[in-house]
Amino acid sequence: MPQLALIILFLISNLQFVERQEVRHSVSNEIIIRQTEQITDNSYELEVFVSFYCTCDKCCGEWSDGLDYLGQPVVANQTIAVDPDWIPLNSKVEFIDIYPINDKPTKTEYKKILFGNTYIPTDIGGDINGARIDIMEPSHGKCIKNGVLYALVKVTPQ
Ligand SMILES: [Zn+2]
Numbered sequence: 001m002p003q004l005a006l007i008i009l010f011l012i013s014n015l016q017f018v019e020r021q022e023v024r025h026s027v028s029n030e031i032i033i034r035q036t037e038q039i040t041d042n043s044y045e046l047e048v049f050v051s052f053y054c055t056c057d058k059c060c061g062e063w064s065d066g067l068d069y070l071g072q073p074v075v076a077n078q079t080i081a082v083d084p085d086w087i088p089l090n091s092k093v094e095f096i097d098i099y100p101i102n103d104k105p106t107k108t109e110y111k112k113i114l115f116g117n118t119y120i121p122t123d124i125g126g127d128i129n130g131a132r133i134d135i136m137e138p139s140h141g142k143c144i145k146n147g148v149l150y151a152l153v154k155v156t157p158q
Helices: 002-034 057-063 107-114 140-146
Strands: 044-053 079-081 092-100 120-123 132-136 149-156
Touching: 044 140, 057 140, 092 107, 092 120, 107 149, 120 132
Parallel strands: 044 132, 079 120
Antiparallel strands: 044 149, 079 132, 092 149
């Protein structure tokens, strides 16, 4: 029954889409209330919505050429896409705390994936507006597995 499988797949992908939209709205409301917190002269903390992308057609459409907004080759687990009004391009972005939205991955699993890395915003995206970051992954499977989350990050403009 391949049709049934297709219908189920369609339903699941639509559910995820609706969930992402709702998350995005609640994040933007929260950020308006919380503002950002300056921690040193040169860096600040920001609560962001985090998602993952790769260079595939699904994630990048016509921009799936493996190059970032600045024309450099993307680097998995380093390149991130941001809204430059919130996080300046070429800043250093580090994770401080994790607020999972779903049961999986767990907070501990997210810490293993995200802590200790320095992420560099050199990309932008049509959906990447406000306080959110989109992290480049080596495969689409990893993007799906990593899901979406909230996080507290430290931003150090260069
Ligand atoms: Zn992808």
